[in-house]
Structure formats: structure tokens, C-alpha cells
Amino acid sequence: MAGGAPPRLGIPAAALGRLMPMFLWLSPAGRVRAAGPTLERLCAPQALAGRPLREIFELVRPQEGGPDPARLAGQRLQLRLRAPPHTALRGLAVALAGRQGVLLNLSFGLSLTEAVRDHALTEADFAATDLAIELLYLNEAKNAVMEELGALNRRLQTARRAAEERALTDPLTGLGNRRALELALQRAAGSAAAGGPGFALAHLDLDHFKAVNDSLGHAAGDRVLLRVAKVLRGETREQDVVVRIGGDEFVLLLPGLTDPARLSALARRVIAGLETPIEAAGHPCRISASIGMALSPDHPDPARLLHAADTALYAAKRAGRARWAFAGA
């Protein structure tokens, strides 16, 4: 090939506008010679022709400098529309041959979604080769998926909490179950060992319950148990743990309550409440309870504490039932 000037591309502004809807052709003095249709839309109703670049845009990078647009060539530009909504744009400039000035191509970066909304842009405002539509699609799909995942997580969390609660609950009475007692005992013993207040454990066994079941059936027995649960909850505080650990066996864990006088009063009230005849299957059922109580200061080890309460319960039963007894220290 013979030497000579490299081939030059002549392209009408309209054609360039279809290829690059946000192009900007600046004169050597930095005034707009032509602009792509989307850029015209962004700046509407103000026309762009003849205006200086810096009147339309604030140059964020590089910072404001001399008026010669040629200094913009070859580097990544960041601009902002001076007019509201101050849309952010990025750009690339190349110097044109001769004294033709500078050609810039502008695009949205992450500002795409906002810009589309602020200027009501449509597919027609982007070149067919632009990935803008794909990006918007991806963004919307991503948001939908994230929302669904968030909702799923919340449902899973709720289900898990419900399952955990069920695992610690006696299905008939709604009181805690043996597992719940173990956890509460660990917590309370740990707290006491760390210098916190002690607690009391009351092991309660119903008297004459078997007779109710045998003579009136299990449905009546269940009603009695429900009433027992109600009495126990009624006599205990918010922070007390009330648990059903067996057919007619219950345990109370009473944090901060280690005064024998108060505990005796509690036991007396519980027994009185339980001795009130319960109506079941058309017959009044008479039950009572034996209670063994032990204090954590006397038995810091939880297993020993349980055993101590158990032993006290046995003592109460042997002494005639319908009464309470404290574990020996």
C-alpha cells in the first residue's frame, strides 16, 4: 500500500447520533457543534448548539481547568448536568484531526436507573448495541429475587421459632416440658454461680390424680391437669418457670426466691388452689399436691438440687401428703 494520510471517516451528525445517542462534538473553543438526540433530551428544553461545554456540564473529573477541550482527550471523564436533576454521566473524549475539535461519547454509569426515571427514557433513547436495557432488566430481576429471598428468610425464621417453642412445650397444658426445665436450670445455676441471686426449685406431685383417671377417664384427667396448670401459673410470677415433667408431676423454678417463709406461703396457696374441687365429667374431682422444695444456695449443683427437691417431695408424701417440705441443707 502506498504511503499517505490514514483513511478518514466522514459521518453525518444524524448517523452518529443513532450510533452514539449521547455524543458531543465540541469546537476547538469548547462550544457544542452537534449533540446526540438523547443528550438533547436530557438538556431539553434548552438547545445545546453553540453553547460552551462548561455551561451545560460541571466537570467532576478532571477538575475544572483551562477552556481548551483538547485537554480532555484520552482520559475517563466524570460530569454532571448543571441543571436539575444533576444527572451524573461519564465520558470519553478523542481529539479530531485538523481544527475540528473534540468528540465525546457520554453514558450513564450506575446513574442509569435514576436517569431513566428522571428523564422518562425509553428503549429508543439507547443504541441497539447498548447494554442499558439488559442492565435495567437485571436490576429489576435482582430486586424481585432479593425481595422473595427476604420473605422466605422471614418465614423460615418464624417457623424455626415456632418449632423451637414447640420443642420446649408440653402439648396438653402449654407449660414447659422437661427440656425447658433443663435449659432454665442451666441458666439459673449459671447465673447463681456468677454471683447472681439464688433460686428455689419446687417439685410437685399431685395426690389422688390416678384415682380421677381411673374412675372418670382420661378426658377428665386432662381437664384436671389443665386446671392444675392454671393454678400454678396464677400463683407464680412472670419470671418463674413452670414445667410439667411427667404425668402428674410438675416443677417450679423460682428465680430470686430463697426465703423459706415466702416459699411456704406460695406452697400453701398452691395447695389450697388445687384442693378446690374441679368439675369434670359431671363429678367434682378432689385432688391435692405434695411439694418438695430446695434452695440453690444450699445445693449449687443443679443435679443435686433436683435430687434434694425430690427427696423433700418424698418426705412430704411420707408425712401424709397435701403438704410441703424443704430439703435439708
Next chain:
Amino acid sequence: MHGLINRSIQCFLRDTYGPAAWAAIARAAGIGAEGFEAMLAYDDALTGALVAAAGRHLGKPRDALLEDLGIYLVGREPLRRLLRFGGATYADFLHSLEDLPGRGRLALPGLDLPRLALAGVGDGRFRLRVTGRPGFGHVCAGVLRAMADDYGALALIDHLGGAGGAEEIGIELLEPAYAADRGFSLARPAGT
């Protein structure tokens, strides 16, 4: 099968025929009443069982049910919007159908939509070949019908049958701008 598909069928049945019908169909198909999670994956056989149970309970032929499902899906705004991204006009949308499985995977990597191949046969007529999952062709037919309405285009959509895991749909675009376009803006409406 991706949970999204099973959940779509679930919502379609519940919204169209009521929660009681859904509960009965779920029971018959051996599915719990709470149904499916859109973001989890399930055994493929469940989908078939669900559709079969629905057809029996409602006394509807499977093909008609699947087509109604397709129409229902376009009525769900988030999905309608994602489909509308395919093209500014109904013709553009048709030409973008081949990209649909790819777009689906872009949104949800586990989503395995069937292969779609569009062939123009001249005069505004097209053949769409749906390969991969039996029954999807009928869902597609429903989607194509509903999307034509959405764009305001007048088009004839016919399921031409299928064999060997491939279904064919005939499309005749009679009038691209017959009725009002329901509208689609690239920017999501505020509050959505």
C-alpha cells in the same frame, strides 16, 4: 423443578379457583397446604402430579389448564414487566423469545426454561418451537396470547401439537397496533 414454577402454578390455582380448591388439589397431589417456596428446588415429579391433580379436580383438560396458567402469569405485574423488557413492540418481543431461557437464568441461575426457537415463515407468520419440557408449549401459547393483548397487537396463536419433546406454536401477527398498548416504562413505577 425450580420452586418458582411450582409456586406459580399454586398461585394460579389459588387465585383463579379459590383457596379451598387449592387445598383439595394439594391434598390429592400429596402436597402440604402451605405449598411451595419460590426460592427452593423440588422433585420434578411433583409438578406433573400437581397439574394432573388440578385437571382431575377441576374437570379441565391439561392443555387448557396450562394455557390459562400462561395467561395468568402475564397478569402478574413483576413478571409482565420482565417479559416486556424483551421488546418495544410485539414483533420485537417475538424475536426476543429465543433469549428468554437465558434471561431467566440471568435472573435465577437454577431456572431451567425450555429452549425456544422462532422461525419466520413470511407474511407476519411465525413458528415457535418449544423444546425440553412437555406442556410448556401450552403455557407459552397462553403467554403469547396475553402478551399480544398487552402490547395491543392482534395476533392468532395456535398450538400445533408436538412430538418427541418438542411442541410447535403457530403465530400470525395480523395487526401490531390494533388496540391500546397497556404500557411499559423502563423505570419502575414508584412504590413497586
